[in-house]
Amino acid sequence: MSNLTFQEAVVAGIAEEMDRDLRVFHLGQDIGPVYNGAMHSAKGLGERFGPARIIETPISEGAMMGAGIGAAIGGMRPIVQIMFAEFLGLTVTPLACDAAAMWYKSDGQTCVPLVVRVLFGAGPHRGHSEDYQAWVASTPGIKVVMPSCPRDAKGLMKAAIRDNNPVVFFEHMGIYHGSRQEVPDEDHVIPLGKADIKRQGTDVTLVATALMVQQALKAAEQLQQQGISVEVIDPRTIVPMDVDTVLSAVARTRRLVVISETWKTGDPLSDLAATVAEELGGDAPLRIARAGLQNTPRPFAMPLTRAAMPGVQTIVETVRRVMEPK
Amino acid sequence: MSNLTFQEAVVAGIAEEMDRDLRVFHLGQDIGPVYNGAMHSAKGLGERFGPARIIETPISEGAMMGAGIGAAIGGMRPIVQIMFAEFLGLTVTPLACDAAAMWYKSDGQTCVPLVVRVLFGAGPHRGHSEDYQAWVASTPGIKVVMPSCPRDAKGLMKAAIRDNNPVVFFEHMGIYHGSRQEVPDEDHVIPLGKADIKRQGTDVTLVATALMVQQALKAAEQLQQQGISVEVIDPRTIVPMDVDTVLSAVARTRRLVVISETWKTGDPLSDLAATVAEELGGDAPLRIARAGLQNTPRPFAMPLTRAAMPGVQTIVETVRRVMEPK
Amino acid sequence: MISEDNTLISLYYLVAKGRELERQMTKLPGFHPGVGEEAVVVGSFFGLSDDDYIAPHYRGALLAAHMRGAEIRRLVAGVLGKATSYSRGRVRGDICLPLKFNTLGMFSGVLGNPMSIATGIGLSTKMKGNKGVVVTSFGEGTSNLGAFHESINLAACLALPVVYVCHNNGYAMSTRTEYAIKGASVANRALGYGIPGVQVDGNDVVAVHQAVQMAVARARAGEGPTLIDALTYRISGHYSADANSYQPAEEREAWLKKDPLDRIKARLLSRGALNEIQIAEIERSVVEEISAAIAEAQNDPDPDLDVLGPDDLYCNDGLGENAK
Amino acid sequence: MISEDNTLISLYYLVAKGRELERQMTKLPGFHPGVGEEAVVVGSFFGLSDDDYIAPHYRGALLAAHMRGAEIRRLVAGVLGKATSYSRGRVRGDICLPLKFNTLGMFSGVLGNPMSIATGIGLSTKMKGNKGVVVTSFGEGTSNLGAFHESINLAACLALPVVYVCHNNGYAMSTRTEYAIKGASVANRALGYGIPGVQVDGNDVVAVHQAVQMAVARARAGEGPTLIDALTYRISGHYSADANSYQPAEEREAWLKKDPLDRIKARLLSRGALNEIQIAEIERSVVEEISAAIAEAQNDPDPDLDVLGPDDLYCNDGLGENAK
Numbered sequence A, B: 001m002s003n004l005t006f007q008e009a010v011v012a013g014i015a016e017e018m019d020r021d022l023r024v025f026h027l028g029q030d031i032g033p034v035y036n037g038a039m040h041s042a043k044g045l046g047e048r049f050g051p052a053r054i055i056e057t058p059i060s061e062g063a064m065m066g067a068g069i070g071a072a073i074g075g076m077r078p079i080v081q082i083m084f085a086e087f088l089g090l091t092v093t094p095l096a097c098d099a100a101a102m103w104y105k106s107d108g109q110t111c112v113p114l115v116v117r118v119l120f121g122a123g124p125h126r127g128h129s130e131d132y133q134a135w136v137a138s139t140p141g142i143k144v145v146m147p148s149c150p151r152d153a154k155g156l157m158k159a160a161i162r163d164n165n166p167v168v169f170f171e172h173m174g175i176y177h178g179s180r181q182e183v184p185d186e187d188h189v190i191p192l193g194k195a196d197i198k199r200q201g202t203d204v205t206l207v208a209t210a211l212m213v214q215q216a217l218k219a220a221e222q223l224q225q226q227g228i229s230v231e232v233i234d235p236r237t238i239v240p241m242d243v244d245t246v247l248s249a250v251a252r253t254r255r256l257v258v259i260s261e262t263w264k265t266g267d268p269l270s271d272l273a274a275t276v277a278e279e280l281g282g283d284a285p286l287r288i289a290r291a292g293l294q295n296t297p298r299p300f301a302m303p304l305t306r307a308a309m310p311g312v313q314t315i316v317e318t319v320r321r322v323m324e325p326k
Numbered sequence C, D: 001m002i003s004e005d006n007t008l009i010s011l012y013y014l015v016a017k018g019r020e021l022e023r024q025m026t027k028l029p030g031f032h033p034g035v036g037e038e039a040v041v042v043g044s045f046f047g048l049s050d051d052d053y054i055a056p057h058y059r060g061a062l063l064a065a066h067m068r069g070a071e072i073r074r075l076v077a078g079v080l081g082k083a084t085s086y087s088r089g090r091v092r093g094d095i096c097l098p099l100k101f102n103t104l105g106m107f108s109g110v111l112g113n114p115m116s117i118a119t120g121i122g123l124s125t126k127m128k129g130n131k132g133v134v135v136t137s138f139g140e141g142t143s144n145l146g147a148f149h150e151s152i153n154l155a156a157c158l159a160l161p162v163v164y165v166c167h168n169n170g171y172a173m174s175t176r177t178e179y180a181i182k183g184a185s186v187a188n189r190a191l192g193y194g195i196p197g198v199q200v201d202g203n204d205v206v207a208v209h210q211a212v213q214m215a216v217a218r219a220r221a222g223e224g225p226t227l228i229d230a231l232t233y234r235i236s237g238h239y240s241a242d243a244n245s246y247q248p249a250e251e252r253e254a255w256l257k258k259d260p261l262d263r264i265k266a267r268l269l270s271r272g273a274l275n276e277i278q279i280a281e282i283e284r285s286v287v288e289e290i291s292a293a294i295a296e297a298q299n300d301p302d303p304d305l306d307v308l309g310p311d312d313l314y315c316n317d318g319l320g321e322n323a324k
Ligand SMILES: Cc1ncc(C[n+]2csc(CCOP(=O)(O)OP(=O)(O)O)c2C)c(N)n1
Pocket: B029, B059, B061, B083, B087, B090, C059, C109, C110, C111, C112, C138, C139, C140, C141, C142, C143, C167, C169, C171, C172, C173, C234, C238
């Protein structure tokens, strides 16, 4: 076990995989030993693996993505860092239109083992917080990972690197250099597509990702005091979504709360909520409530940024809503 | 009244607005009098308005979008054609990251009256059928229009051109040169954000857009024979979504069916289904069912293309599903 | 001398085959034929090794894939969406090619993607140190896309073994080159990237072949990418039904006089490498081969619905290793 | 002569003001200061008319907006997210500027967008036939983005009145220019678009001003865009906390000797346009002005939650007409 931050856990996972598999390499802007990547997202990798495997590029996200896809076709296992999720739009054309379709459309002639790293989320970095997760999650063939803690971050990164499909790996800036956690040193791989129940509960099933998981756990504490028992499920992988775990949970509680840091339209968790309504809706009572990012561009000033996204208070209120009879 | 195809109706709407407002112009690839636009999407406009207002560009979708945004800031009212929705990824960075946010973030210093035209959908053109509607629908500040018939197409295009916000206008290739419809000649503007009830019904509320509306109406006929009365609602505008019309309808029928030609994850109609579950779910019975595009890239061969998307048969079965007790 | 004759004969044979293929495919709806541009295709992809990769321009793509070992019948089946295609009908075979022949096509309809992806394949061959190269081609209209700029600049910075060949064929759909490119040439753009930019007569298959092979040698030697600007002309319409009436008669006439097939033929005759009878024989056999392949493909069955998947959306562990 | 002196004095005054602004702003966290690049900013945007538009590089953006009439106090309030900012705290004011001064900033954090949008503003001024021009600036690192290629090519094809000025300051974050650009210069890239590419000493405010004004005159005359490659050096770190230890000492020393502020000062002194006392006076006043503005901004209130909206997500009919 080591006591790591989210950032340290991600980098540790990458380093272990680069040791294990010489085909794995990292490509991005300013990820070398001089700058170590935005927010130290590649800390130490340049020094340790050198310029042949930690490759710096000009500012050209589209070509960087194409380079990752092509290198994967050519037999390597690239990790491409697109500094911020905000820049994903520059890369979706090669990633979503071509790479995501290659395994299926080529009928198995090629796979694209590619990891795409992006920073996102409201945090110390005052800007670049947009996630645009719908842009990658809405296209079949791309897996999307969004961890909420250091332990998951390392295990999921290792799984993403070993996966044979394009995987977009979201790293939340609000928890990046935050609280540490004991993370296994030995080979610790968390399969993509498996949710984790972060807290047991009997009254309400709450689903959230990344920073919202940490907020939800705080809210659950408060609600416990008020006699409401909240189960917190972290899908960890947004695509593929572990629908079964959520369905069996809500089948028990009959109450689903979805908390998201992104906009509701296009949010993969909205699709999850719709699926729950389809599968479990009928004559038996079923309550669903969602809270997400205010339906505007993200405002900048700190008080506005905070008020525009769900906080502990909003989460508590949303849970109380599904507890009231209707 | 004139008897027009979808393509003729769209072009007529554009021509009327270009006559009415000299600030309106059209920019795109091969939209001039020589080629008249892909699938004749700009038929006759080049000849009628000349190269000063029908502006052809090199293949550079990103710059074309930037050009439209900038021209709008500068006081013009551009219509930019991005030939196929499949190319939207090349344009979302200026469109979604910047243009969509300008009115809100500038606190009203500028608006961006811009229309973006895209062709999409399974049709005669064997390819370019992807819509990627989630890429534009998921970002607040962009309006998204997806008409299902010539009459709506003209009225909505005129409204889109008069709107002061970025509007992405989807033109379905499967109905583009299809059946004609009587379209008003006089000033016929259909407000964005208002759904249209294409068929009255009492048992089930069905929501669909574009080609799926036409399929749904056929299915509704069949179901009528089987004694099931289906109400077909066409939102016409995907963003902003006319949630109220759908809610009051489902409040009556307690049964919602959503039929979509796109993938479920990220589909704005999935958000609509989730909202219905939130608002109307509770102790009273509520049934929801969805059918969408198979969760893979779109296969090419005609039999596969057809089987991968909802057809009349799938729609009938989906409606029957919500009629069964559960 | 003999061996040079053999090369010329091979080049001629491929140009003749390409011409017949494009000619016959024009009769199918929605195809984007490359009549008149066969020399660029053949010159670009002739003489590569099997480990090399190619990412050809969509126009002329079938000929390119065939040069890599793909069967014409199965390629045409791909255009028609038949079960016998290399993807079993999953992808449009007119622009998307079988990767098992180290041949990358368009997995979507978006121009530019093959340029950046081919650049990445070049990165992998460089990292693996196996001296493999990548030859990719595209149209002059496509050179106005950001993908052109970013890809070539990245290849230049990392000294990647990639050769970029432009089909400078005068048009992008109906848009004339001089309307969309104000620079003196596409080759000029190489100056912005610090790599060689070479202009070549795209209707002279030998000239294209030599220029590309020089660039390939440079790439194999680790000296980085080259941009080749092959001047040619689109005799075909943009697609089957396009009458390309927008091409001025004189312009068209002038280019018809420079027909790449006639030129390589004349060269062979003047060298005495082949005589009229041999040429007539070759062209007859080519017509037969192409006609037969297309006829077979047309009679091939449509895919069954089991081809739909969707259970194989992802490449699951293990599979990836075996996949090409 | 007098009038020329006056121009020089104005240029000096702005460079001095810019220097002090950048210097003091460096003390705020997360700011991207442009110490050493003030001459490019001042030279690019001096002498334009109010109807002209500018879309400045994010580095040095506050000085650019101030040159258009924006108050420093409110601009700084924008950096701090205060209620008194031009957006009431809705947008990050370090890179996003008040459009009411015909000054376009970044409405997202994505480089390249201002280039293509500025190109479109140029299209509108051309269509309105009002002889307005657009001057936009960006870094050499940004010139590797597809947006650079597509925007300039489009402007060239449509002969748009846009001047593109590159802050060629040696670095993109920690990436050295010679690593990311193998071409001899950024100016070279103009050859690929058939427009003039002009290299200029970016630390000579007069030289930058003259080069830009020549390009502006060309644009007003309907002769289309120009690319200006202004060679300068980033004395600051990439952002406030960046120690830019990666800058070799000799390189830095050499550039410090070419300090743009010292150079315009020396010029004024040698011409006798100003004497030491006057200069000391000006610089004292500048320090006071900037210090006061920043202090005021820091004391300004945070926005109330009513600034959140979200009811004004869209510009509703009518409003658009009145909007700037
Ligand atoms: C990004 C993108 N924009 C537009 C199109 C539509 N389109 C298909 S072919 C073509 C012309 C391409 O011109 P060029 O690159 O010169 O190749 P050519 O057709 O002349 O062989 C266009 C505009 C596309 N497929 N992709």
